[in-house]
Amino acid sequence: MNFIKSTALAGLLVAGVAVGSASAEEKTYTIGVSVPTADHGWTGGVGFFAQQAVERLEKAYPNLKFVLATAPDSTRQAADLEDMVTTRDIDALVVLPGDPDAMTASIKKVKDAGKWVTVIDRALSQEGIEDLYVAGDNPGLGATTAKYFKEALPHGGNIVVLRGLPIPIDKQRYDAFMEGIAGTEIKVLDNQFANWNRDDGYKVMQDFLTKHSKIDAVWCQDDDILIGVLKALKEAGREDEMWVVGGAGMNQIVKMVAAGSKQVPVDVSYNPNMVATAIDLTALHFVANAQVDGTMIINSTLITKENAAQFDYPNTPF
Amino acid sequence: MNFIKSTALAGLLVAGVAVGSASAEEKTYTIGVSVPTADHGWTGGVGFFAQQAVERLEKAYPNLKFVLATAPDSTRQAADLEDMVTTRDIDALVVLPGDPDAMTASIKKVKDAGKWVTVIDRALSQEGIEDLYVAGDNPGLGATTAKYFKEALPHGGNIVVLRGLPIPIDKQRYDAFMEGIAGTEIKVLDNQFANWNRDDGYKVMQDFLTKHSKIDAVWCQDDDILIGVLKALKEAGREDEMWVVGGAGMNQIVKMVAAGSKQVPVDVSYNPNMVATAIDLTALHFVANAQVDGTMIINSTLITKENAAQFDYPNTPF
Numbered sequence: 001m002n003f004i005k006s007t008a009l010a011g012l013l014v015a016g017v018a019v020g021s022a023s024a025e026e027k028t029y030t031i032g033v034s035v036p037t038a039d040h041g042w043t044g045g046v047g048f049f050a051q052q053a054v055e056r057l058e059k060a061y062p063n064l065k066f067v068l069a070t071a072p073d074s075t076r077q078a079a080d081l082e083d084m085v086t087t088r089d090i091d092a093l094v095v096l097p098g099d100p101d102a103m104t105a106s107i108k109k110v111k112d113a114g115k116w117v118t119v120i121d122r123a124l125s126q127e128g129i130e131d132l133y134v135a136g137d138n139p140g141l142g143a144t145t146a147k148y149f150k151e152a153l154p155h156g157g158n159i160v161v162l163r164g165l166p167i168p169i170d171k172q173r174y175d176a177f178m179e180g181i182a183g184t185e186i187k188v189l190d191n192q193f194a195n196w197n198r199d200d201g202y203k204v205m206q207d208f209l210t211k212h213s214k215i216d217a218v219w220c221q222d223d224d225i226l227i228g229v230l231k232a233l234k235e236a237g238r239e240d241e242m243w244v245v246g247g248a249g250m251n252q253i254v255k256m257v258a259a260g261s262k263q264v265p266v267d268v269s270y271n272p273n274m275v276a277t278a279i280d281l282t283a284l285h286f287v288a289n290a291q292v293d294g295t296m297i298i299n300s301t302l303i304t305k306e307n308a309a310q311f312d313y314p315n316t317p318f
Numbered sequence: 319m320n321f322i323k324s325t326a327l328a329g330l331l332v333a334g335v336a337v338g339s340a341s342a343e344e345k346t347y348t349i350g351v352s353v354p355t356a357d358h359g360w361t362g363g364v365g366f367f368a369q370q371a372v373e374r375l376e377k378a379y380p381n382l383k384f385v386l387a388t389a390p391d392s393t394r395q396a397a398d399l400e401d402m403v404t405t406r407d408i409d410a411l412v413v414l415p416g417d418p419d420a421m422t423a424s425i426k427k428v429k430d431a432g433k434w435v436t437v438i439d440r441a442l443s444q445e446g447i448e449d450l451y452v453a454g455d456n457p458g459l460g461a462t463t464a465k466y467f468k469e470a471l472p473h474g475g476n477i478v479v480l481r482g483l484p485i486p487i488d489k490q491r492y493d494a495f496m497e498g499i500a501g502t503e504i505k506v507l508d509n510q511f512a513n514w515n516r517d518d519g520y521k522v523m524q525d526f527l528t529k530h531s532k533i534d535a536v537w538c539q540d541d542d543i544l545i546g547v548l549k550a551l552k553e554a555g556r557e558d559e560m561w562v563v564g565g566a567g568m569n570q571i572v573k574m575v576a577a578g579s580k581q582v583p584v585d586v587s588y589n590p591n592m593v594a595t596a597i598d599l600t601a602l603h604f605v606a607n608a609q610v611d612g613t614m615i616i617n618s619t620l621i622t623k624e625n626a627a628q629f630d631y632p633n634t635p636f
Binding site for chain 1: 367370371374378379455587589591592594595598599602605606607608609610611612613614615616617619631634
C-alpha cells in the first residue's frame with residue numbers, strides 16, 4: 001500500500017488490523033451455492049461464473065469452503081438446500097432460484113435455521129427473507145430498451161414482443177418498456193412468453209411471422225430468445241425486414257453489435273456473472289469487517305458498437 | 319470446492335477458469351482511495367476500514383495496488399484526486415467526498431480521464447458520473463427510526479431533532495422520518511443542523527435544553543452527535559427526562575443498547591465499513607469476470623438489545 005501521506009491514525013490502526021485479520025482467519029466458513037442446471041445460455045453462464053468465483057475465492061481466502069450444486073427443477077433445488085443445511089453445515093447460502101415462487105418456502109427454512117441468505121436475480125414471493133439481494137436492473141432493462149426503440153423508430157412502427165417467464169422480473173421489464181414507449185406511434189402487434197429459451201423463442205417468432213405480414217422490429221429482452229428469433233427469421237427469409245433487440249450481453253450477440261450488425265444493432269447488459277458479484281459479497285461477510293446486507297442492483301446498460309468491447313468477457317462461455 | 323454432484327459442464331469449464339485467472343493476473347491495477355480525514359468517529363471508522371480492506375485485498379490479490387489518501391477539506395481532496403490520475407496512474411478511484419457538491423467537478427474529471435469511479439455515501443450533485451454508488455439506506459434510516467418512535471410514543475410526545483449536514487442524504491433521512499411520524503401525536507419542537515459532530519451536537523442540545531422545558535425524546539440520527547447530546551443532558555441533569563436515538567452503530571453505542579440502556583434504547587445501522595464493501599466491489603471489477611457497475615444500498619437496520627451482538631465489530635475503532 002502506498003500512502004500519499006502518513007498520519008498518526010494510520011500508524012495507530014495497523015495493530016488493530018493485524019488482530020482483526022488473525023481472528024477472522026481462525027474459523028472456517030462454508031458457503032453453499034445453488035443455481036439452476038444450464039438449460040439455456042444464461043444459466044450456463046451462471047454455472048460457469050459461479051465456479052470461477054468459487055475457485056478464485058478459495059485461493060484468496062483459505063478459510064472459505066464452498067459447496068456448489070446445480071438443480072434441474074425446484075424439487076431437486078429444495079433437496080439440495082436441505083442437504084446443505086443438514087449434512088454440509090453451511091454458514092451461508094447463495095441461491096439463484098429456478099422458480100422463485102416454488103423455492104420461497106425452502107429458502108425461508110434455510111434462513112430460519114440461522115444461515116445467511118443471498119438471493120440472486122429472481123425475487124422471492126415473500127419479502128424480508130434474504131439478507132442480500134443481487135440482481136440486474138430489470139425496470140432499467142425495459143426503460144433503456146424503450147428509449148432505444150423511440151430513437152430508432154421516431155415515426156413509430158409495428159413491433160412484436162417476446163417475454164420471459166411469468167415472474168416479477170419479467171413484469172418489471174415489460175411494464176417499464178411499455179411505459180417508455182407510451183405516447184409514441186410504436187404499436188405492439190403481439191406479445192407472448194418465450195420462457196427465456198431458444199426453442200420457445202423460435203416457435204413464438206414463427207407464430208408471429210405467420211400472423212403478421214409487416215413487422216419493423218422485435219423486442220425479445222433476452223439473448224437466448226434472440227437466437228431462436230434469428231433462426232425463425234432466417235428460415236422465413238424475412239431477415240432484412242426487421243431488427244431485433246435482446247438482452248443479457250451474450251458473447252456472440254455482443255460480437256454482432258461490435259461488428260455493426262443491422263439485424264442486431266444493440267444489446268442491453270444483464271450478465272449472468274452477477275452470480276460472482278453475489279458470491280463475493282457473501283464471502284465478504286465472513287472475511288472482512290463489512291456490512292453487506294442490503295440490495296445490489298447492477299446497471300442494465302445499452303451495449304452499442306462503440307462500447308461493446310467492455311461487455312465482451314474473454315474466455316467465458318457467455 | 320465440494321461438488322454435490324459433478325456434471326459434464328463442470329468438467330468442461332475447468333480449463334476455461336484456468337485461462338481466465340491467468341490472464342486476469344498478468345496485469346497490475348492501481349486503485350486510488352480518497353476519504354475525508356477523521357474529524358469524527360464515523361470518518362475515523364472510514365479511514366480504519368479502508369486501510370483494513372486495502373491490506374486484505376493486497377494479500378488476496380497480489381496484482382492489485384492501492385493508493386490511500388485522507389483529506390481535511392475539498393481543496394486537498396481535489397488535489398489528491400489530480401495527483402492520483404497524473405502521478406499515480408490509477409485505474410480506478412473509490413471516493414467518499416467530504417463535500418459532495420464541491421467535489422463533483424473533480425470527480426467528473428477522473429471519470430473523463432477514463433477511470434472507473436466508485437462513490438461512497440454522499441451522492442454527487444450531478445447524476446451519471448460514477449460507475450458504482452455504495453451507501454447505506456438513508457431513507458430507510460429515517461423510516462426505521464420513525465417506526466421505533468411511533469411504537470415507543472404511542473400517545474405522542476415532544477421531541478427535538480438534530481440533523482447532519484445540509485446535503486441530500488440528510489434530507490432523505492429527515493424527510494423519511496417526518497413522513498413516518500406524520501399523522502401521530504409526536505410533536506417536533508425544534509430541528510437544527512449539528513453537522514455530524516460531537517461538539518455541534520453538544521451545543522445544539524444545550525440550546526434545545528434552554529429553550530424547551532419538557533422533552534420526551536431526541537432523534538439525532540448519528541452516534542457522534544449522540545455523544546454530544548448525552549454530554550449536554552448529563553451537564554443539565556436531565557438524563558432521566560428523555561431517551562435518545564442516534565444512528566451508525568458505533569461500538570460504544572451498540573454496547574449501551576446491548577446492555578439495555580434506558581437512555582439509548584436502540585440504534586440504527588449505518589456503518590462506516592461500507593467503505594470496505596465499496597473497495598471490494600471495485601477490486602472485483604479488475605480481478606474477476608463480474609459486472610459491478612450499479613448501486614449497492616446497505617440496509618439500515620434497527621439495532622436492539624436482542625440483535626446488538628451482530629453489529630459489534632470486535633477490534634475496530636467504530
